[in-house]
Amino acid sequence: MTPEPAVLDVRALTKVYGQGGTAVHALRGVSLRVERGDYVAIMGASGSGKSTLMNILGCLDVPSGGRYLLDGTDVGVLDERRLSILRNRRIGFIFQSFNLIPRMSALANVELPLAYGGVKPAERRRRARAALRQVGLADRMDHEPNELSGGQQQRVAVARALVTAPALLLADEPTGNLDTRSTADVLGILDRLGLSGRTIVLITHEDEVAARAKRVIRLVDGEIIEDRRQAPVDGPPPATVVEGVR
Amino acid sequence: MSPWEILRFALRGLTANKLRSALTMLGILIGVGAVIMLVAVGNGSSEQIKNNISRLGANSLTVTKSTSGGGGGGFGGFGGTRNRQQSSGPRTQAHDLTVDDAKALVDPVNAPSVKSASPVVTSSSVTTTYEGTSHSISQFVGTYPAYLGAANKELARGAAFTDDDVTGGRKVVVIGRTVADDLFGTVDPLNKQINVGGTPFTVVGVLKESGSSGMQDADDVAIGPLTAVQQNLTGFGGLNSIVVEAKSAKATDRAQSEVTDILDQRHDISGSNTADFQIMNQASLQSAVSASGKTFTVLLGAVAAISLLVGGIGITNIMLVTVTERTREIGIRKAIGAPKGAILGQFIAEATVLSLVGGVLGVLVGVLGSLFKVVGVKPVIVPSSIALALGVSVAIGLFFGSYPANRAAKLRPIEALRHE
Numbered sequence: 001m002t003p004e005p006a007v008l009d010v011r012a013l014t015k016v017y018g019q020g021g022t023a024v025h026a027l028r029g030v031s032l033r034v035e036r037g038d039y040v041a042i043m044g045a046s047g048s049g050k051s052t053l054m055n056i057l058g059c060l061d062v063p064s065g066g067r068y069l070l071d072g073t074d075v076g077v078l079d080e081r082r083l084s085i086l087r088n089r090r091i092g093f094i095f096q097s098f099n100l101i102p103r104m105s106a107l108a109n110v111e112l113p114l115a116y117g118g119v120k121p122a123e124r125r126r127r128a129r130a131a132l133r134q135v136g137l138a139d140r141m142d143h144e145p146n147e148l149s150g151g152q153q154q155r156v157a158v159a160r161a162l163v164t165a166p167a168l169l170l171a172d173e174p175t176g177n178l179d180t181r182s183t184a185d186v187l188g189i190l191d192r193l194g195l196s197g198r199t200i201v202l203i204t205h206e207d208e209v210a211a212r213a214k215r216v217i218r219l220v221d222g223e224i225i226e227d228r229r230q231a232p233v234d235g236p237p238p239a240t241v242v243e244g245v246r
Numbered sequence: 247m248s249p250w251e252i253l254r255f256a257l258r259g260l261t262a263n264k265l266r267s268a269l270t271m272l273g274i275l276i277g278v279g280a281v282i283m284l285v286a287v288g289n290g291s292s293e294q295i296k297n298n299i300s301r302l303g304a305n306s307l308t309v310t311k312s313t314s315g316g317g318g319g320g321f322g323g324f325g326g327t328r329n330r331q332q333s334s335g336p337r338t339q340a341h342d343l344t345v346d347d348a349k350a351l352v353d354p355v356n357a358p359s360v361k362s363a364s365p366v367v368t369s370s371s372v373t374t375t376y377e378g379t380s381h382s383i384s385q386f387v388g389t390y391p392a393y394l395g396a397a398n399k400e401l402a403r404g405a406a407f408t409d410d411d412v413t414g415g416r417k418v419v420v421i422g423r424t425v426a427d428d429l430f431g432t433v434d435p436l437n438k439q440i441n442v443g444g445t446p447f448t449v450v451g452v453l454k455e456s457g458s459s460g461m462q463d464a465d466d467v468a469i470g471p472l473t474a475v476q477q478n479l480t481g482f483g484g485l486n487s488i489v490v491e492a493k494s495a496k497a498t499d500r501a502q503s504e505v506t507d508i509l510d511q512r513h514d515i516s517g518s519n520t521a522d523f524q525i526m527n528q529a530s531l532q533s534a535v536s537a538s539g540k541t542f543t544v545l546l547g548a549v550a551a552i553s554l555l556v557g558g559i560g561i562t563n564i565m566l567v568t569v570t571e572r573t574r575e576i577g578i579r580k581a582i583g584a585p586k587g588a589i590l591g592q593f594i595a596e597a598t599v600l601s602l603v604g605g606v607l608g609v610l611v612g613v614l615g616s617l618f619k620v621v622g623v624k625p626v627i628v629p630s631s632i633a634l635a636l637g638v639s640v641a642i643g644l645f646f647g648s649y650p651a652n653r654a655a656k657l658r659p660i661e662a663l664r665h666e
């Protein structure tokens with residue numbers, strides 16, 4: 001039996017913005033492996049390159065150097081069409097600013113990745129409803145983003161990210177714009193996803209948020225300076241052990 | 247992603263900003279509608295003019311007295327066609343056109359191409375009455391019976407007056423439809439006497455309706471024997487014109503030169519003398535007019551095409567604004583895995599729907615608008631203008647829509663997402 005490839009495997013990743021004297025080295029050789037089922041929190045000061053790393057992991061941006069293997073596939077050699085399939089099937093991305101499409105109902109927003117993935121309308125609807133139920137928004141499906149609170153919008157975004165059952169869930173400060181109550185809601189959902197074996201990578205500034213991850217990585221000036229494991233990969237997220245799962 | 251799905255996204259995009267979509271469509275609608283209508287009006291007016299001219303008789307030549315140097319005569323408002331008034335040399339003495347001139351033109355030897363020549367006198371706004379009803383006939387014509395054939399006048403009822411009527415100076419008259427309706431209403435006008443300036447004329451025939459010819463009502467006429475009209479209305483001065491009928495449409499040019507020769511001789515025109523008459527040739531008039539009618543149509547079409555182009559620029563503008571405004575949305579869509587084709591398809595579909603719906607509505611408006619008379623002209627739709635206008639509007643939508651769409655679809659997701 002060959003060992004299962006890591007969900008995420010980045011090697012000596014670099015990213016330089018601009019050129020010459022004004023060039024910004026946002027990433028200076030980041031190497032990182034994330035196994036299936038892990039729950040990783042990335043921390044670091046503002047400007048340390050967290051978002052830059054996350055965007056590359058989400059295939060939204062391309063690195064200046066280094067290799068990136070997602071589920072064993074080298075992303076660097078893929079063409080635009082394959083990349084879009086990859087973003088659609090393998091990755092669920094949650095943004096700090098929600099990034100829902102305005103004037104589209106919550107349900108339609110959640111259906112969208114499935115539509116682009118070629119899922120039939122009936123099946124699409126069923127799965128989108130299930131995802132929205134999972135984030136506790138069964139009664140808000142027909143509301144448009146501007147009729148939802150920030151916390152609710154972020155839960156819709158979470159539902160949209162997980163509706164395609166991606167191998168990897170990426171979240172860039174998912175609770176950065178939320179109050180404590182909504183933060184707890186969203187983190188609760190992520191905990192449960194982690195418990196069910198989903199691979200999660202999130203960025204956060206808050207220690208309480210990081211405390212719920214199985215592994216914490218600290219970035220400084222585009223380099224990993226600390227990589228600490230808080231709980232085993234195949235175990236439950238720490239928070240669910242303390243609080244018990246609802 | 248099925249095309250149907252992409253179309254649904256496009257429609258959702260369009261309905262998200264209804265007013266803007268509607269205004270863009272309006273631009274195209276006006277462009278397409280204008281092309282169809284203006285071309286139809288141009289076409290209709292040139293067709294109408296052609297009809298009017300052929301109504302005068304395609305084989306006929308009209309000889310009129312040339313009153314002064316300079317511009318052409320005033321027949322039907324189209325001056326300058328084939329008149330014999332080349333230079334402004336001295337004119338010793340202008341001869342009136344006479345009945346003898348007309349008679350001299352019917353000459354099998356010197357004028358083999360001439361079939362008939364009818365002297366014509368006219369009196370305008372002649373008041374006539376019948377049993378208390380009064381009507382002012384806009385043109386009262388005195389001539390020979392051959393005039394009816396030359397001028398394409400056909401009888402609906404009764405009979406024309408005869409050569410005998412002319413020689414006898416009998417007071418008989420053939421009236422046009424308008425005159426018959428105004429004076430007699432439902433009464434049968436045949437053999438009734440009408441009072442023309444104190445003199446009774448007997449109606450012997452009613453002309454077929456020839457339709458209004460723009461400014462003038464061609465049916466508001468009465469035609470009687472030359473002698474009777476001269477005696478009672480115009481007096482025995484010079485003729486207003488001589489209407490010459492050529493043996494065939496092809497013979498008109500030959501007939502014209504024959505007529506010119508004969509009249510030159512009779513009026514002592516030679517060398518430096520300027521002719522004191524002019525000849526209007528209906529056939530060449532017709533081709534000149536249809537040529538100018540085409541120019542008119544092309545001109546109207548060009549004006550309309552410009553408005554269509556402006557509509558197209560409107561679409562481009564809206565698509566540019568839409569794409570810029572929705573760059574973030576494009577970024578989101580790409581981030582969740584929208585392929586380039588789906589993004590491109592959505593925006594192209596939006597532009598195409600805009601231009602197609604606008605175009606189809608424009609065709610409807612253009613066709614409906616062409617049902618009405620526009621400044622006295624009945625528009626006649628040119629089918630190719632519909633196809634052209636619609637085709638151009640869709641092509642504009644596709645072409646100008648795909649440019650901004652392509653630009654947007656090529657963006658990397660993060661670039662699009664960072665767009666403010």
Ligand SMILES: Nc1ncnc2c1ncn2[C@@H]1O[C@H](COP(=O)(O)OP(=O)(O)OP(=O)(O)O)[C@@H](O)[C@H]1O
Nearest residue numbers: 017018024026044045046047048049050051052053
């Ligand atoms: N598009 C860009 N062009 C130029 N420089 C950039 C760009 N994006 C980021 N940077 C620079 O790269 C560095 C890392 O930025 P990044 O957004 O990854 O930081 P971050 O760790 O996410 O910070 P924060 O916690 O404030 O979100 C910063 O110095 C930033 O100025």
Ligand SMILES: [Mg+2]
Nearest residue numbers: 050051052172
């Ligand atoms: Mg950031």
